[in-house]
Amino acid sequence: MNKIQMVDLKSQYNKIKPQIDEAILNVVESTSFINGPEVKEFQTSLEKYLDVKHVIPCANGTDALQIAMMALDLQPGDEIITSDFTFAATVEVIALLKLTPVLVDVYPDTFNINIEAVKKAITPKTKAIVPVHLFGQCADMEPILNLAKEHNLYVIEDNAQAIGAVYTFSDGTKKKAGTMGSICTTSFFPSKNLGCYGDGGAIFTNNDVLAQKTRSIANHGMAQRYYYDRLGVNSRLDSIQAAILNVKLPLLNSYCDARRKAATYYNNAFANHPKIITPITSDFSTHVFHQYTLRIINSERNALHQYLLEHQIPNAIYYPVPLHSQKAYGNLHYKEDNFKTTNELVKTVISLPMHTEFEEEQLQYITQTVLSFFKN
Numbered sequence: 001m002n003k004i005q006m007v008d009l010k011s012q013y014n015k016i017k018p019q020i021d022e023a024i025l026n027v028v029e030s031t032s033f034i035n036g037p038e039v040k041e042f043q044t045s046l047e048k049y050l051d052v053k054h055v056i057p058c059a060n061g062t063d064a065l066q067i068a069m070m071a072l073d074l075q076p077g078d079e080i081i082t083s084d085f086t087f088a089a090t091v092e093v094i095a096l097l098k099l100t101p102v103l104v105d106v107y108p109d110t111f112n113i114n115i116e117a118v119k120k121a122i123t124p125k126t127k128a129i130v131p132v133h134l135f136g137q138c139a140d141m142e143p144i145l146n147l148a149k150e151h152n153l154y155v156i157e158d159n160a161q162a163i164g165a166v167y168t169f170s171d172g173t174k175k176k177a178g179t180m181g182s183i184c185t186t187s188f189f190p191s192k193n194l195g196c197y198g199d200g201g202a203i204f205t206n207n208d209v210l211a212q213k214t215r216s217i218a219n220h221g222m223a224q225r226y227y228y229d230r231l232g233v234n235s236r237l238d239s240i241q242a243a244i245l246n247v248k249l250p251l252l253n254s255y256c257d258a259r260r261k262a263a264t265y266y267n268n269a270f271a272n273h274p275k276i277i278t279p280i281t282s283d284f285s286t287h288v289f290h291q292y293t294l295r296i297i298n299s300e301r302n303a304l305h306q307y308l309l310e311h312q313i314p315n316a317i318y319y320p321v322p323l324h325s326q327k328a329y330g331n332l333h334y335k336e337d338n339f340k341t342t343n344e345l346v347k348t349v350i351s352l353p354m355h356t357e358f359e360e361e362q363l364q365y366i367t368q369t370v371l372s373f374f375k376n
């Protein structure tokens with residue numbers, strides 16, 4: 001059995017090594033390191049894959065969020081509602097732009113933003129909702145989009161973790177994660193479901209005006225060469241990263257399937273266990289398992305975390321502290337009562353190894369080790 005990794009990028013690379021090596025070498029030979037034809041090719045392929053009008057590649061998923069919020073002309077003091085249980089980038093960018101993050105609770109079973117909590121948090125200052133499609137499945141977009149319409153709010157989807165997931169509306173319409181909001185963002189960080197070999201990110205939108213603005217902001221606010229219409233940033237996807245993504249995008253669906261297969265293996269092994277709650281897949285969204293996250297009841301989570309490490313099984317606590325309790329983002333106005341679920345989740349969640357390259361023997365070892373912990 002090969003050593004178990006949280007994310008096995010090496011085995012994945014080994015399977016596509018000739019194509020990846022050639023793609024990288026082509027860029028090196030061409031010396032078009034910035035804005036080479038690979039970037040445009042990737043943009044077009046991703047637009048087609050997602051069925052979205054515009055993809056604007058940029059340097060990473062955090063920049064993508066920042067650029068998206070800049071493109072919406074949000075003003076200091078505007079309130080942006082987002083999830084208390086997510087990677088910090090989402091709220092960091094809101095705060096950096098001097099907007100006011102308003103954190104809300106999530107659902108315990110999907111880990112995604114709680115619609116009732118969003119409703120309660122809306123004030124006259126609210127300008128946008130940022131649902132994060134956490135761990136690989138979509139937040140419940142239909143009620144979010146309805147709320148946004150009713151209150152005239154933007155919806156910014158943070159799709160760093162769910163590229164490839166599909167949402168089904170009540171009338172049966174299906175849309176890919178990241179194509180439903182006003183503007184959407186993703187990350188190609190190596191361990192993401194569509195990862196490059198360094199940093200990368202993108203913004204998606206179906207709105208032509210927003211797309212043009214976004215593209216300009218990502219390029220120093222330039223309208224035409226050396227004419228600056230607005231404040232911008234420098235945020236580009238390198239040609240080498242785009243070339244790697246061009247090899248990997250056609251494999252994304254098979255990667256999603258491989259992750260689902262591993263998740264099913266885990267689910268079956270842990271089914272009906274009295275102390276383990278397995279992740280659910282909602283009726284309205286497919287799941288692409290960026291993370292496979294269990295909830296462990298009876299305060300045994302930390303002991304399980306240690307036990308697995310002792311047995312050479314990497315595992316992680318995503319996330320150990322809710323954002324509303326972080327020094328950087330805490331706010332005296334938050335009432336602990338409003339965060340019952342996130343306060344509980346940080347104590348109970350544990351994410352097991354999840355990637356595209358498992359050997360059955362590894363999954364067997366991981367599940368048996370988890371189960372043996374509870375037998376002791």
Ligand SMILES: *Cc1c(COP(=O)(O)O)cnc(C)c1O
Pocket residue numbers: 060061062063086087089090132158160161186187188189199200201
């Ligand atoms: C990874 C991630 C980001 C940031 O992406 P980077 O490319 O690392 O900047 C933002 N939001 C979420 C939910 C993420 O998981």
